[in-house]
Amino acid sequence: MKSNFSLTNTASGKPERIAPGSTHLQRRQVLKGALGGVATLGLGSLGLSACGGSDAATAVAPTGVEFIGMTATMTDVQRAATFTSASVKISYSDASTKTQALTYNTLFKTGDTLKNGSANVIAGAYYDINGNPIMDTSGTTSEPFYSDCPDGNSLISLPNPAVAGVTGNTLFLVTQYEYKTLNNAGVSMYGKLPSPISITTLDQDKTTGALKAVKHFNVDTKPANGLWITCASSLSPWNTHLSSEEYEPDAANIASNTMFQEFSKNLYGSTTAANPYHYGHVPEVTVNPDGTASIVKHYCLGRIARELVEVCPDNKTVLMGDDGTNTGLFMFLADKEKDLSAGSLYVAKWTQTSATAGGAATLTWIKLGSATSAEIKTLADTLKASDIVTVKKTDPLDASYTKIAFNGATEWVKFTVGQEKAAAFLESHRYAAVMGGSMEFTKMEGVALNRKDKVAYIAISYIQKSMSDTAGDIQAGAISAGATYELKLSAGQKDKAGTAIGSDWVPTVMAAVLALVGEDLVAPDAVGNTANVDKVANPDNLKFSEKLRTLYIGEDSGMHVNNFLWAYNVDTKKLSRILSVPAGAESTGLQAVDKLNGFSYIMSNFQHAGDWTAIHSVVKVGADPLINANWNNKKSAAIGYLSGLPTL
Structure with missing residues (x-):
């Protein structure tokens, strides 16, 4: 028996009928009328119903x-x-x-003037450690720096929001700004400015779902010592924004890093005030119901060229992208659910099973150490690179040194006895190489989870250099256009020492997705x-x-x-x-x-x-x-x- 379908016209409040045998076009016309003649952004609230030979309604x-x-x-x-x-x-x-x-909708542009209460705020603007605007004085006139490089977003809903001026549903958009490309004189500003993070309160239309900016709040990053090159991000299962700090500054060679010195000057007013060990970590932003936010930086997930972190459904296992050359696949296992302030850090060992189409391998895991964020923060505050590791650029002809590849170059390194924890969490790339991790990945970028199939995806933007040469564990062949890989996630795994890894979400097989090579x-x-x-x-x-x-x-x-x-x-x-x-x-x-x-x-x-x-x-x-x-x-x-x- 054919059914009559009905839905309510949002403009008139009257029911609209879709008669039996109606054409597809007729159905669309009635549907459009029920939506008030506007394009729908989602169909979850249409109240579409069907009436057959009984009074029972069957949802369409x-x-x-x-x-x-x-x-x-x-x-x-x-x-x-x-x-x-x-x-x-x-x-x-x-x-x-x-x-x-599909329609692309611009919420705002960087450089736009938005409102925070009665105050005007420049979207994507840069601030020093005390919240003062950083000015671009390179051109004919001075103006505040603002980013042309917005990156990670987290759209968040909170219970009992309290922001004035919202007429629909209140949502919050966390946005981080990775860097500024050029100053007004055309000089590169990459990595020279402290990265801002903003919270934009959005008004979600209850009928169409359209989003509109209402309030723009800049997060005070002073409690995190400012932020360095915030790249991609993720929304945690507990509804916080997990940020990133990419390309950790090399503390062993910081004296020659003029980019970091400029960063320090813009942040603190001094080229030497910023501590390189304070950067390369995981900032976490918690949004408040009034559209403000707080930030904390977690120091115990390893100091790497972190693209982002992705938390698995157990609320403890964290997978990470590590962007650069001679990088690794790292995993963190938190001690407690929904708490990244303490846990254990692991690095993967790649055992290759295929060298074609981006390569494939089985993965095993090496534990690098366990720590709390507070412990590593204390070490970062008090230690210099020379307290942790000695780095040589030429062979010292000394068996106490280990030859490694670091950031595309060969080094010989020796770690200070008794500083293994500092080495694991502050010199993670070098320490992971010495401990046997496969530190040969290149441009390892985003990470995403398919929870139903229990797989993760990782983007390798460029398969080159240490992934494509004939040395080491990974010999995948060069593909400049890169590939996206699928990682099978498994339970019951043990680390290299034979100790059980307390997670059901451990990557064990990694292979490029053929359609995404x-x-x-x-x-x-x-x-x-x-x-x-x-x-x-x-x-x-x-x-x-x-x-x-x-x-x-x-x-x-x-x-x-x-x-x-x-x-x-x-x-x-x-x-x-x-x-x-x-x-x-x-x-x-x-x-x-x-x-x-x-x-x-x-x-x-x-x-x-x-x-x-x-x-x-x-x-x-x-x-x-x-x-x-x-x-x-x-x-x-x-x-x-x-x-x-x-x-x-």
């Missing part, structure tokens, strides 16, 4: 989604913007379908791409949607003229291009929000629009003036989200 709801990707062919106008022509095909429980466009081109294509434009090149940000069974992949590619955001369905193996960021920019700020007050989003930012390289020679002439017009002469970038997703 979305059951599946297929992404319909966009072409890589674009105009100059599209190449200069955050652009999408992608859509989603939504399947329903009554066997009907609907195709719905990049393809280098022998020669550039007609537009300038040096990697196949219909495959992911140089993956960076990763996030997984449990509801949509989809892995989102954001590019940081020097091989694609425009970087893309991709959706990969892990069941159908379909790869779809869903967003392009401005030419020369990278895709950042990725977060998959499956259901928040009945709406779903993909949070997405970009960095450094118009950062031109040799591959951009074809598009630069047309795109450059448009990028300057759109993004404040390349000084601004967008913080925003993709809408149009259903809520399953």
Whole structure:
């Protein structure tokens, strides 16, 4: 027996009928009327019902989604913007379908003036250790520095929020700003400014799900000694923002690190005041119901080139990306659930099983040590590098030294007896190499979890150098366009010493996902791409949607003229291009929000629009003036989200 379907028109309050035998177009027209004529951002609150031969109602709801990707062919106008022509095909429980466009929505741009109560705040602005704006005096006029490189986002809902001016649902967006590309004189500012973090209170429309900025609060990072190059991030299972500090400053060679000296000067007013051992850790931001926040830095997860951390469902096991050359796959196991202030640090040993298509291996684990954050903070406060390790650049011809590879170079190192804990947690890269870890990964970026299948995904942006040479444990062959790897997570594992690892989420097998292996081109294509434009090149940000069974992949590619955001369905193996960021920019700020007050989003930012390289020679002439017009002469970038997703 055919059913009559009804739903309520949000404009008139009257029921709208979808008659038996209605066409797909007729169904869409009634659906549009019920939504007040606006594009829906989520379908979880439509109240769609079906009436059959009884009074019992059977809900008609979305059951599946297929992404319909966009072409890589674009105009100059599209190449200069955050652009999408992608859509989603939504399947329903009554066997009907609907195709719905994705839309990119800019919440604000860095450099915009936003409100914090009655005060004006510049989005993405930089502050010294005492909260004073850091000024760019390099040009003809002095102005506050603000970032063009927003990165990690966390969209958060809290019980009993208390922010004035919100008429819908109150949400909070934590955003961290990785660096500033150039000052007004065109000089690189990478790593020279302390990274800010902001909390933006958002007003979520209860009918459409649309988001609007209401308040913008800058987190006081003084309790964390300021922040260094905050890259990607994750939302913890206990609803806090887990930040990162990438490319830890090398304490053994800090005297020659002019970038870190400039950072110290901008933060403290002195080139020598900042302590390198205070950076390279995990900051955690807790948002308050009034839109303010507090921050604490965890020192016991190892000091590495951390892209981000991802916490497993046990609330204790933490997987980490380690970005650089001669880096490692690290894991942290907290002593207590939902508490990163104490635990044990491990590094992986790669035993190769395949050298093709990015390589594959079984993984075993070496325990480096156990500590509390307070212990390591005390060591960081009181020790210099020379108290922990002696580093030689040439062979000392002394058997007490160990030859290692560190940051692409050969070193000979010797650790001070009695300083093993300091070595493990403050000189983690060097110590892990001496302890037998496979310190040969390159550009290990984002980490994401597929909880249902009990697998993790890790992006290796460039497979090169120490991963592709013929020495050591990893010999995967060079793929400049990189690959995304899948890691099987297992219980019942023991470390190298034979001690049980108290986690059911230990990576044991690692292999590249064939559909997500990049393809280098022998020669550039007609537009300038040096990697196949219909495959992911140089993956960076990763996030997984449990509801949509989809892995989102954001590019940081020097091989694609425009970087893309991709959706990969892990069941159908379909790869779809869903967003392009401005030419020369990278895709950042990725977060998959499956259901928040009945709406779903993909949070997405970009960095450094118009950062031109040799591959951009074809598009630069047309795109450059448009990028300057759109993004404040390349000084601004967008913080925003993709809408149009259903809520399953």
